[in-house]
Each structure stands twice: as structure tokens, then as C-alpha cells.
Amino acid sequence: MxxxxxxxxxxxxxxxxxxxxxxxxxxxxxxxxxxxxxxxxxxxxxxxxxxxxxxxxxxxxxxxxxxxxxxxxxxxxxxxxxxxxxxxxxxxxxxxxxxxxxxxxxxxxxxxxxxxxxxxxxxxxxxxxxxxxxxxxxxxxxxVRVPRDRTPGIVKRPPYSEDELADVLESADVQVKFLLFLTAHAGLRISEALALHWDDLDEAARRVQVRSGKGRKARVVALSTSLARAARHYRRLYGPGGPEHTDGRRTTPQDHVFRYHHPMTARYHAEKAFQAAGVPFRGFHAGRKYAGTRLLRQIRDFGRVAAHLGHESVDTTRRGYAQLAADDLKDDLSSW
Structure with missing residues (x-):
């Protein structure tokens, strides 16, 4: 259906x-x-x-x-x-x-x-x-001919660091905090996150259903433990029957997870949190890149990282969204 x-x-x-x-x-x-x-x-x-x-x-x-x-x-x-x-x-x-x-x-x-x-x-x-x-x-x-830019996208526009995200999460309100978790842990695009309905979130099974991915492709994304915990807290506040859901000020349909649905509105609220934390805002994609890079360093599998981020091609992940450490082979070469 x-x-x-x-x-x-x-x-x-x-x-x-x-x-x-x-x-x-x-x-x-x-x-x-x-x-x-x-x-x-x-x-x-x-x-x-x-x-x-x-x-x-x-x-x-x-x-x-x-x-x-x-x-x-x-x-x-x-x-x-x-x-x-x-x-x-x-x-x-x-x-x-x-x-x-x-x-x-x-x-x-x-x-x-x-x-x-x-x-x-x-x-x-x-x-x-x-x-x-x-x-x-x-x-x-x-x-026409446009020269190729051989600098990888992840170098030109790097992911947020662990410390940067931690500082911003301390300064962010509940909605921005949950939005950042969805981009930096679940690796969702900002449009995918803003399109979520309440029944797309399954905290118990630790997964989220993305119904409006790029190219209209749906996928199921695993939630980290901390993201599932944040989702439960967020639902208690903003979910159906929660105090913030019934305050009469919602401007989006009742079944939507976020009050705002346009990326520019989300950017406005996120920029305030980044400014308060003293961290330059580099867009929501830098959160996706954080998810890709951290996951790649953990599992060392571009294919699985590409699936997590919703990329059709592993090359897209490799060029712009995930990066291994420069000394990644150090341990493997130690016995040479």
C-alpha cells in the first residue's frame, strides 16, 4: 500500500x-x-x-x-x-x-x-x-566543458566533529536536538526528517521508516541507542497526547513529527543553536557526513554505510560522505 x-x-x-x-x-x-x-x-x-x-x-x-x-x-x-x-x-x-x-x-x-x-x-x-x-x-x-573538481566533497565540506555536535546539543532546544540526532545518527536528509510521521518512528524496534527519500525511494533506517532514547523523550513531549502537541500552537498536520516542515525554517532554528554554542553551522549535510564517517570507521564497509545513508551508488558515499582516517592501515601494517 x-x-x-x-x-x-x-x-x-x-x-x-x-x-x-x-x-x-x-x-x-x-x-x-x-x-x-x-x-x-x-x-x-x-x-x-x-x-x-x-x-x-x-x-x-x-x-x-x-x-x-x-x-x-x-x-x-x-x-x-x-x-x-x-x-x-x-x-x-x-x-x-x-x-x-x-x-x-x-x-x-x-x-x-x-x-x-x-x-x-x-x-x-x-x-x-x-x-x-x-x-x-x-x-x-x-x-560545453566544465572542469572536474578532484577534491573530495568530504574534504571541501567536512562533517561535524564529535565535540562540535556535543556542544550544539547542549545549547539546542528539544526539536532542534532531535532533528540533529536524526541527521547525525540516522543519517537522514533534512527533507526526510521533516517529512516524518509519528507512525514512522518505532523506538522499541529502534528503526525509522523513511517514506520520502531521494528519488522517492523508501528505506528502513536503524536507530542508535541514544537516538531511540531521544525519540522516546521527544514523543512524550510532542507526540499525540503530549503537552506540546496539544498546546494549540501547532502549524503542521497533527501526524507530523516536527512543527516546521520547510528546510529554511529548520535551518533558522538550527543556526540559533549553533550560534549559541559557538560552532559554525555548515548545513544539515555535515550531520549526514558525521554519520557516514563514524559508521565507516566502525564497520569499514562502504556498502552498508551507503545503505544507511540512502545512497544508490557506493561511489557517492566514497566521494562525499564517509572518510577513513589517514592512518587507517597503521595496525594492519604493524607486522610488516
């Missing part, structure tokens, strides 16, 4: 479908006319709307595309359109150097290759939408 869809998620999908139909309900000739006019007028609002419509209609996930993905593509499309306006580029008939020049412009400005790749993906999505609408045949980003 499919997991129930939360009200905010259902509304978001309905809104995305409605935005898509603003374009898909048009006859082909009208769709082309509006797209050509938007490109000629450099109408950023219309062009971003067209990009979103195509992504939600023809993209791999369709109307199930996550809000964060939509926001990232919309931002990237706007940034390319701003650049194109500043360079007086012809959107429908771009020159053969225009796309690579955009890449080089971002690199020269100090953007990291990984970030540039994301901006290229968004600009490419804009041109896929224009081709879909029949406004152009141009595919300028097909052959």
Missing part, C-alpha cells in the same frame, strides 16, 4: 500541475508564439515558468519533482537569463561560443566546478523547454 501523501506535499504537486497546464493546455502554435515572444522580450518570468512547466511535464519525475529541485532550476534559469541580458545574447540563435563563455564567466568569478555544473544543468533545461515549445532548435549547452 502506498504511503499517505501529506497535505503540504499534495498541495505543492497540485500547484505544480496547475503551473504546467498554463503551457500544456495551449495549442501548439500558441505555445510556440508565446515562447518566441518571451525569448524576444527577455521575459524572465515567462521563460522560467516555461522551464518549470517542461520539467514537470517531461522531466524524469514529472509533477513528483521535489520543490528543492524546482527552486534550484528556477534560480539557475534566472541567473543565465540575467547573464544573457547583460551580454545581449540572442536567446533563440545563440552563437557557438556563448554557452562555453557563460561557463568560463562563472569559473573566472570564483564559482566551484560543481556549482557551475548545476547552473549549466538549469540553463540546459531552459533550452530543452524552448525546443519543446518549438521556439528554437538550438542546444548550446550540449557540448
Amino acid at each position: 502506498d504511503a499517505p501523501t501529506s497535505l503540504p506535499l499534495a498541495l505543492a504537486r497540485h500547484t505544480l500541475l496547475a503551473r504546467t497546464r498554463e503551457w500544456t493546455n495551449l495549442p501548439d502554435d500558441e505555445l510556440r508564439r508565446r515562447a518566441v515572444r518571451a525569448a524576444g522580450d527577455r521575459d524572465t518570468l515567462a521563460l522560467v515558468s516555461l522551464t518549470t512547466a517542461h520539467l514537470a511535464h517531461q522531466g524524469g519525475s514529472g509533477v513528483l519533482t521535489s520543490r528543492r529541485t524546482i527552486e534550484a532550476y528556477e534560480l539557475g534559469a534566472r541567473q543565465f537569463l540575467d547573464y544573457a541580458a547583460g551580454q545581449a545574447l540572442n536567446l533563440l540563435r545563440p552563437g557557438r561560443h556563448d554557452a562555453q563563455s557563460y561557463v568560463n564567466h562563472m569559473l573566472a568569478a570564483g564559482r566551484k566546478p560543481a556549482g557551475v555544473q548545476l547552473k549549466v544543468a538549469a540553463a540546459g533545461a531552459l533550452y530543452r523547454a524552448l525546443r519543446w515549445a518549438g521556439a528554437t532548435d538550438a542546444d548550446p549547452f550540449r557540448d
Whole structure:
């Protein structure tokens, strides 16, 4: 049986479908006319709307595309359109150097290759939408080259240390503390944690059911002893019938674990706790990296760590989420 869809998620999908139909309900000739006019007028609002419509209609996930993905593509499309306006580029008939020049412009400005790749993906999505609408045949980003960044992600954006997490947990309120436990012990993404329902938590069996993982993949995650203990304490306060659950101030559906459901709201509350502890906030992913690194050093099995973090590829875990100590082989080499 499919997991129930939360009200905010259902509304978001309905809104995305409605935005898509603003374009898909048009006859082909009208769709082309509006797209050509938007490109000629450099109408950023219309062009971003067209990009979103195509992504939600023809993209791999369709109307199930996550809000964060939509926001990232919309931002990237706007940034390319701003650049194109500043360079007086012809959107429908771009020159053969225009796309690579955009890449080089971002690199020269100090953007990291990984970030540039994301901006290229968004600009490419804009041109896929224009081709879909029949406004152009141009595919300028097909052959662009972005240099590879060979520095592992875990080096560029390291995990929190044991001491850092301990200091923050002392300063955090109950909700932020439990949220950090879910990221740093269960290795949940922030979106996965905020989507949890009460019946997803099983403290007795020490496991949590993730129903809305990346790519809509569900998984069961084991809970550490301290996380299971924190979950029991949290449920007594905020669970159905608890004093904080019935105080009349909840703004999320009653079956949700957290009062707030948007990552930016969670970030706001977490940053206050980190600031109070004197620890720089490096995002919730640094908690996932703590989980991956600590677990890898304990079990030395990238496959099991990848499963815990919900990674489809072990390479993802190896590149950016788990790191063995530099002298990991010291004991193994001691008898040589």
C-alpha cells in the first residue's frame, strides 16, 4: 500500500500541475508564439515558468519533482537569463561560443566546478523547454566543458566533529536536538526528517521508516541507542497526547513529527543553536557526513554505510560522505 501523501506535499504537486497546464493546455502554435515572444522580450518570468512547466511535464519525475529541485532550476534559469541580458545574447540563435563563455564567466568569478555544473544543468533545461515549445532548435549547452573538481566533497565540506555536535546539543532546544540526532545518527536528509510521521518512528524496534527519500525511494533506517532514547523523550513531549502537541500552537498536520516542515525554517532554528554554542553551522549535510564517517570507521564497509545513508551508488558515499582516517592501515601494517 502506498504511503499517505501529506497535505503540504499534495498541495505543492497540485500547484505544480496547475503551473504546467498554463503551457500544456495551449495549442501548439500558441505555445510556440508565446515562447518566441518571451525569448524576444527577455521575459524572465515567462521563460522560467516555461522551464518549470517542461520539467514537470517531461522531466524524469514529472509533477513528483521535489520543490528543492524546482527552486534550484528556477534560480539557475534566472541567473543565465540575467547573464544573457547583460551580454545581449540572442536567446533563440545563440552563437557557438556563448554557452562555453557563460561557463568560463562563472569559473573566472570564483564559482566551484560543481556549482557551475548545476547552473549549466538549469540553463540546459531552459533550452530543452524552448525546443519543446518549438521556439528554437538550438542546444548550446550540449557540448560545453566544465572542469572536474578532484577534491573530495568530504574534504571541501567536512562533517561535524564529535565535540562540535556535543556542544550544539547542549545549547539546542528539544526539536532542534532531535532533528540533529536524526541527521547525525540516522543519517537522514533534512527533507526526510521533516517529512516524518509519528507512525514512522518505532523506538522499541529502534528503526525509522523513511517514506520520502531521494528519488522517492523508501528505506528502513536503524536507530542508535541514544537516538531511540531521544525519540522516546521527544514523543512524550510532542507526540499525540503530549503537552506540546496539544498546546494549540501547532502549524503542521497533527501526524507530523516536527512543527516546521520547510528546510529554511529548520535551518533558522538550527543556526540559533549553533550560534549559541559557538560552532559554525555548515548545513544539515555535515550531520549526514558525521554519520557516514563514524559508521565507516566502525564497520569499514562502504556498502552498508551507503545503505544507511540512502545512497544508490557506493561511489557517492566514497566521494562525499564517509572518510577513513589517514592512518587507517597503521595496525594492519604493524607486522610488516
